[in-house]
Amino acid sequence: MTDDEVPAAGDENGPETDEDAAAGDDPTVEDDASSGLASEGDAAEPTVALDEFHDALEDAGRPVVTASEVGRTLDRDQSEAVGALEGLVDRGDVRRVDVETDPVVWYPTEWGEIADRERVVPFPKRREIVVDQPSQFTRAQLSQFAHLADVSGNEAYRYEIRKEDVWQAPYDSFDRLLKTVRQVLPERLDGLEEWIEDQWDRARQFRLFTHEDGYTVLEARSAELMGNVARQKLDESQLRAPISDTESWVAEGSEAAIKRTLYEAGYPVQDQRDLDEGDPLDVSLDLDLRGYQSDWVTRFVDSGSGVLVGPPGSGKTVAAMGIMAAIGGETLILVPTRELASQWRDTLLAHTDLDPEDIGEYHGGEKNVRPVTIATYQTAGMDRHRQLFDERRWGLIVYDEVHHVPADVHRRSADLQTSARLGLSATPIREDDREKEIYTLIGPPIGTDWDALFDAGYVQEPEVEIRYVPWDQETYQDEYATAERHEKRQLAASNPAKVEEVREILADHPGSKALIFADYIDQGDELAEALTVPFVSGEMPHARRERLFSQFRRNERDVLLVSRVGDEGIDLPDADLAIMASGLGGSRRQGSQRAGRTMRPSGKARVFVLATRGTTEEEFARRQLQHLQSKGVRVREVDSELDDGA
Template identity: 70%
Template sequence: MRPDRLPDVVTDSQEETDSEADGGDGAGPEFPVDAFYDLLAERERPVLTATEVARALDCPHAVAEDALAALVDAGRVERQAVEADPVVWYPTDWKETQGRERVVVFPNRREIVVDQPSQFTRAQLSTFARLEDVNGDRGYRYVVREDDVWRAPQESFDDLQRSMRQALGGRYDALEEWAEGQWERARKFRLYTHEEGYVVLAAASADLLGNVAEHHLEDGVLRARIDDTEAWVAEDRTAEVKRTLYEAGYPVLDERTLERGDDLPVELRLQLRGYQNDWVKRFVSTGSGVLVGPPGSGKTVAAMGIMAAIEGETLILVPSRELATQWREELVANTSLAEAQVGEYHGGAKEVRPVTIATYQTAGMDRHRHIFEDRRWGLIIYDEVHHIPAPISRRSAQLQTKHRLGLSASPIREDDKEDEIYTLIGPPVGTDWEALFEAGYVAEPEVEVRFVPWASDLHENEYATANGHERRMAAATNPAKAAEIEAIRRDHVGEKTLIFVEYIDQGDRLADELGLPFVSGETPHARRRTLFEEFRTGPRDALIVSRVGDEGIDLPGAEVAIAASGLGGSRRQGAQRAGRTMRPVGKARMYVLATRGTKEEEFARQRTRHLAAKGVRVRERDSAAWSFENGEATAVEGADADGGDGAA
């Protein structure tokens, strides 16, 4: 067990009300605080339940509660209820004297509550559990679900088991047995290529093929039985097989030998970091997968390393023309590919080359699909792979290729369709964010949620009487935010700053108030490229950007990110925006502005929760109050009311 970890486990018997009769007259054995500490040390846990004390003292449950209550009255012990579970008891001076994280595990409910978790613990937990709640008083609450185990990035169950024990600080048989069952469940079906060239679905048993696969799949998907456990899959319906069985609770291993693409020798002129080399080796061994790592960790460079390892003609799919141009420049500068070997295919160019960079929208259109289908690709790269579940983007998952590679800092979607990313592209391959922070490859961002007061009673009243979109707009465009942005910029004089907005009107208004250019989807491409280049090269230190700045645009000088609205955006966008500041040197800061007393407060917490799960520390604080006269903002409170380091 790690020396800085004191785990707790609550079993079924502890979760239920103690069945012993109270009995007696309330008198019972003495329970001095030293005995309380001794019992903690014996159990190797930071908290105790009254049930455990009753068993240790061999007394009724009510008597143990009275003894514990006496310690509370004496100020030596504190108590706290955990959700619907029994009260837990812990020493009053625990936080001051121990200064360490505490882990409480509920194995039968597959829940984990962690107080003061380290980055290591949060990063480890994120590989097999989902962060459900963050509260400054109760800490972090995680839930382990079936699909969390199905898509865990570990290569074997032994590796997953090791990660669980490291994160939880001990062994929990009930939880591990359940996780092992889910791990095996995710390997009950596989797709492989028959020696005669067609695709076969193989089940672990005849019962699974008949009662699960044939029961859930539509007629015609399986063309014919080969034997009791294998069936011939109809051409071009493999994605349907994977998606349908996943929804039925059975992920499918894809071990097909796809058609070999045309050869294309590629040499990478950059030196890969250790973890990037590991990404390349793991991808080559599996043949498909999604590279998951924080912005700034070099996923594009690793993708070029994969291109060099595979040496096949490559199609790169991106969400925007700006990213297509950026990819082309990176490839020509950092590989042996000549300019004539790299083409772009989108609304502004129509070049099909050995390496072709196209937008999802163009590749998904019927009139263009045959152009990509006629090519024998050795590799398809899906940049910002979270786009794949969208109707027009998912068509590209049907394109024939030997290898599929997805790239994303945060492969999550607000419509909960992130599961389709892994079923259509491949399993996750990546490195914990925390590991890159610790190694110094990526600067960990400091994320701060600032709650901004209303500029005036008039603005607050307008919000109260508005509905729907108008209500969201009123909170987002609160004039006090412009003053707060100026205050933040005064604290970061000379630092490159990106200000993100959700609405065009909001961006236009801030551009006028702050005297800064606003880049949106309506900005002409030439103007957009000029502004981004000015930001990269030095003369411009601040930009206001809409969602065009969220995905992959390389602005390496960014040191400060300000999300002007805590309501709009998504968890993924929160990670991307914080990621604009994740660089190998210097400090990285992100501010999320939310109007106090509106739905932006809770939405800001929800959107930053994903960052907290990745090991990023998030704090909250109140902004200054602002007074507005003749269009001028004046702070009416001195220092900001600091909300402390409560995690958002």
């Protein structure tokens, strides 16, 4: 597959996969060479035996598989797997299903009944959808317009369709959104479709635009909306005076507050202002964008604002540099930590024609404002530094790790003047449920279906397992029963039985590059001593930490143990095995970020989350992985094989 063949979410034509290229529209293949058949007179043998295909099904844990999954099991590249599968199709042993905007899936002919085990049950009055044993296609499509609210075991998924899910659906027309809804639901539900269309329309009732005389105007679709909603919800400090029955003059600097207020009233505002283009900046990339990255750039430039939402390893930073080149204006890049600022500087110097004197850093350790300036959120929001950023004519502001923006200490950065705002995040979610403010303050989501990137091989789909570990009875079980709430969480997280479980997982995956995550310092020290590996925490000097990471990248070390300091803001190396020995109380962002360390294109991606059986850690572990599940990643739940008295 070429880069250009990977579409954005909601593309009417769907992604063209390597299977499509091999098979075309015909479910059989006429060319023996391309189908993986070996000629032997009139009888041809496929290059993969049926029992090997069954092994791939067993590894996947479901009755249908994609070619990439078969390739991983049999150590073949995707094109070889496609050809081999077509050989089995030609024999009649295997069938294939082409699903619009989803990878081709394959299943044994005699398993036709099993392939239909997925059940989608809508509850339109509650706007809920329960799916039993959902396919990757169904999970990926539902993620476009619904919220994964709950997962029961490995099979039952409960989705809610919230108004903000419809407002933020990544489509440019209601017809395309409706097409996705109808692909997933087993029948047409007129009442639900009418509600979705109503929410779609509500997100298009108000807009901000620039008057020819230079000031900002708020426009409503009707006089009733302007009078009964906008002028009732907004005060004179925000709307200075009426211009007409449907238009009002906006007070300078109150645009963000207006957008927040109307959003909370149920009416997202389309921001179509002609903002100052900023001082020009000529930037060129020295690398080629993938097809979906080019699509992100085009969609962003068309809208002037948005949040790139893609899985870890999909190249959001690269796409951001492509947007910088397309905008051609001086750029402010906001990051949560100084270390991320240094990483951005190094990346810009490595992949653009910018000179070192073109790039400045502005934070506690360095204070230089240049045509491209990288600053921390905290510094940019301080009153004593604010004027420097306000005075600059920015063409683009990039909000890296944009999920930080709704926090009170960071949200002032959203008021900085610029002609374009770009957010970046693999996990635009917050446990305080303020993620909707990300899109209000910065712009709508722009992304590509994760399953399309998995199938294309750009990002590795992780194999994720929650493993329930028994208590170390002798030391901890009695203590847990009498402990207070926070102490209970720490005791469960630090269950000593997890040490042996980590050993078992490492032994089962020899040669893997493994990152082990521990949230508690005492647990990290215990694991480090037991495994004889270094424990990277906030207490470790920066120079030693970087030396260990460098050794891990060069394959001089196979295992590193990392505290919460590795979740965000440092250049943590990639791995092919991640073990979460403990986690931050069910944080979905933390779970996705840690799993994301394995999701680069090469190698295998395996993720294990350890949870102490019979404690709140069970629910925390499931919640941690909800964001991944909502993107189509399958999560298995198993019991440890350790004895109860381990």
